[in-house]
Amino acid sequence: MATPRSKAGTKGVPRRDRQQQILEAATREFGTRGYTAASLAAIAAQVGVTKTLLHQYFGTKEALYTACLAPVGERILDAVTTAMGSGGTTGETPLRVLNGIFTALEGQREAWFVLYDTTLPAGGEAAARAAGYRGAIDRLAADGTADLLRRSGSADPLDADALAYVWRDVVATLVRWWTKHPEQSPEAMTQRCARLFAAAAALTAAPGTVTGSG
Amino acid sequence: MATPRSKAGTKGVPRRDRQQQILEAATREFGTRGYTAASLAAIAAQVGVTKTLLHQYFGTKEALYTACLAPVGERILDAVTTAMGSGGTTGETPLRVLNGIFTALEGQREAWFVLYDTTLPAGGEAAARAAGYRGAIDRLAADGTADLLRRSGSADPLDADALAYVWRDVVATLVRWWTKHPEQSPEAMTQRCARLFAAAAALTAAPGTVTGSG
DNA sequence: AAGCGAACTTACCAAGGGGTAAATTACTTA
DNA sequence: TAAGTAATTTACCCCTTGGTAAGTTCGCTT
Numbered sequence: 001m002a003t004p005r006s007k008a009g010t011k012g013v014p015r016r017d018r019q020q021q022i023l024e025a026a027t028r029e030f031g032t033r034g035y036t037a038a039s040l041a042a043i044a045a046q047v048g049v050t051k052t053l054l055h056q057y058f059g060t061k062e063a064l065y066t067a068c069l070a071p072v073g074e075r076i077l078d079a080v081t082t083a084m085g086s087g088g089t090t091g092e093t094p095l096r097v098l099n100g101i102f103t104a105l106e107g108q109r110e111a112w113f114v115l116y117d118t119t120l121p122a123g124g125e126a127a128a129r130a131a132g133y134r135g136a137i138d139r140l141a142a143d144g145t146a147d148l149l150r151r152s153g154s155a156d157p158l159d160a161d162a163l164a165y166v167w168r169d170v171v172a173t174l175v176r177w178w179t180k181h182p183e184q185s186p187e188a189m190t191q192r193c194a195r196l197f198a199a200a201a202a203l204t205a206a207p208g209t210v211t212g213s214g
Numbered sequence: 215m216a217t218p219r220s221k222a223g224t225k226g227v228p229r230r231d232r233q234q235q236i237l238e239a240a241t242r243e244f245g246t247r248g249y250t251a252a253s254l255a256a257i258a259a260q261v262g263v264t265k266t267l268l269h270q271y272f273g274t275k276e277a278l279y280t281a282c283l284a285p286v287g288e289r290i291l292d293a294v295t296t297a298m299g300s301g302g303t304t305g306e307t308p309l310r311v312l313n314g315i316f317t318a319l320e321g322q323r324e325a326w327f328v329l330y331d332t333t334l335p336a337g338g339e340a341a342a343r344a345a346g347y348r349g350a351i352d353r354l355a356a357d358g359t360a361d362l363l364r365r366s367g368s369a370d371p372l373d374a375d376a377l378a379y380v381w382r383d384v385v386a387t388l389v390r391w392w393t394k395h396p397e398q399s400p401e402a403m404t405q406r407c408a409r410l411f412a413a414a415a416a417l418t419a420a421p422g423t424v425t426g427s428g
Numbered sequence: 429a430a431g432c433g434a435a436c437t438t439a440c441c442a443a444g445g446g447g448t449a450a451a452t453t454a455c456t457t458a
Numbered sequence: 459t460a461a462g463t464a465a466t467t468t469a470c471c472c473c474t475t476g477g478t479a480a481g482t483t484c485g486c487t488t
Contacts, residue, residue: 008467009453015465037250037333040446050467055447091417119251145413152413156406158395163410165391166384173383177376192370196377199359199366201415203305223483224435232435254476264437265476275476430488437482445474452467458460 019057021047024108026054027068031110035065035126036119062126065114069126072111073133079104080140093144094167098193101171102178102186112175116168141167233271235261238322240268241282245324249279249340250333276340279328283340286325287347293318294354307358308381312407315385316392316400326389330382355381 013021025046029038040061044051058064079100084093105112115134120127145163149155178189227235239260243252254275258265272278297314298307319326329348334341359377363369392403 006452006467008451008465010455010465012454013465018465034333039444041444051446052448052468053466056466061446094417119248148413148416152409152416154409154413156409159406159409159413162388162391162406163413166387166410169383169387169390170380173380173387174376176383177379181372192373192376195366195368195370195373196380197417199362199368199373199377202366203308203362203411220437220482222435222437222481224485226484227435229435253474255474266438266478267436269477270436432487433485435482435484437480439478439480441476441478443475443477446472448469448471450467450469453465455462455464457462 015057018047018049018053022049022054022057022064023068023071026064027072027108027111027114030065030068030117031113034113034119035061035117035121040064062121062124065120065126066129068111068114069130069133072115073130075104076101076112076115077133077136080137084140084144090144090147095190095194095197097141097144098171098174099186099190101175102189105175105178106186109175109179112172116172138164138168229271232261232263232267236263236268236271236278237282237285240278241286241322241325241328244279244282244331245322245327248327248333249275249331249335254278276335276338279334279340280343282325282328283344283347286329287344289318290315290326290329291347291350294351298354298358304358304361309404309408309411311355311358312385312388313400313404315389316403319389319392320400323389323393326386330386352378352382 022043026038026043029043029046033039038061040054041051043064044054054064058067080097083096083100086096101112115130117130120130142160142164145167146160149160149163174189174193178184184192236257240252240257243257243260247253252275254268255265257278258268268278272281293314294311297310300310315326329344331344334344356374356378359381360374363374363377388403388407392398398406
């Protein structure tokens with residue numbers, strides 16, 4: 001066996017496995033850096049492979065992103081749907097949703113940010129698909145937040161929009177905090193959230209709130 | 215006067231004014247697209263000038279960013295400091311802080327995201343300076359959140375970290391929502407936040423919360 | 429009018445990104 | 459052992475981006 005002049009040729013990794021490896025690395029890269037800043041070369045390097053292989057297996061960068069998006073979207077959507085579907089006190093719902101999300105995300109927490117990537121090329125198909133998943137999830141969440149506002153006496157539609165917006169980003173923030181504390185289990189996160197909610201309640205319980213109404 | 219063959223030459227705009235124009239455009243661009251995705255050419259085009267002029271007036275991209283950062287950092291830091299300094303019920307403090315931030319940001323709301331840009335090149339000087347401002351602000355906020363947790367009975371330092379983290383991102387989210395609703399005045403925003411707080415309180419007031427303690 | 433400095437551009441370079449065509453290597457099968 | 463096919467790389471192309479060097483135009487002064 002003479003010294004191979006080129007490193008080309010099979011490495012004994014079947015296509016399916018390689019695709020899976022690539023998808024995982026890509027999800028990590030897209031999730032941490034965002035679509036625009038993510039580099040195909042970096043993803044390829046993580047897998048120990050060349051940029052070209054990504055193109056041959058998945059096509060364009062946007063197609064690769066889409067391939068990462070689908071499973072994440074399904075998983076999160078499922079988690080939220082079942083969490084909101086199962087009966088129980090309304091007060092428990094947000095924590096159930098969080099718990100569902102944490103559980104669905106365990107093992108690949110950055111995946112969340114693939115779904116909520118803000119750097120997608122506007123007008124592209126990737127953005128459209130991501131918006132599709134987010135829309136479905138947001139519709140579920142909107143029910144909950146609208147319910148909250150009704151009970152608290154506000155009928156302003158902008159209030160509803162803002163509250164849904166904030167809630168969604170709170171979830172994102174909690175997930176981001178979680179990615180920075182890898183040792184935390186999903187259950188531990190859920191319980192921590194419960195404590196944080198309680199602390200927030202202590203705030204609004206204080207007297208003299210400035211609840212002017214325009 | 216023959217047709218000028220080149221568009222070079224002075225346009226009658228003194229250096230100081232031009233620098234100001236550039237800083238405003240750059241702040242907008244950095245704030246909306248993020249440092250990495252922001253393009254010097256795009257900034258220059260907004261001002262009606264060439265990329266090269268930016269370099270001559272501010273140096274590298276990172277230096278231009280730093281020039282944008284300083285005034286924003288000072289303003290936000292000032293706003294938060296005075297909002298937390300002035301006495302009053304503790305329950306009012308978060309709203310006072312928000313009001314201070316909204317007021318400080320009016321006229322250039324995207325500026326917030328210059329301060330909290332996540333795409334800065336790690337290890338660079340820009341990142342260091344931004345971290346400096348954020349650190350000062352976060353220390354102020356940490357006092358408030360720690361106080362909250364103490365009152366709610368949790369002594370876990372990670373809880374404190376998470377709460378401060380969430381609070382900061384809630385502010386960011388509210389600012390982002392605000393940028394999408396340009397017609398809203400700072401005062402209107404503050405009052406809306408008050409209503410949202412009340413709605414959130416309605417949540418935690420519900421029975422059967424899962425307050426397990428690991 | 430000649431000169432000078434401030435304001436500004438044209439023309440360029442190197443690096444990095446996405447993307448493609450054409451090899452190259454290795455495993456399997458006849 | 460020769461052929462075929464799957465897996466993978468090499469060597470490109472083109473575009474954008476940050477960055478630099480060398481002009482070019484204008485207005486003011488002497």
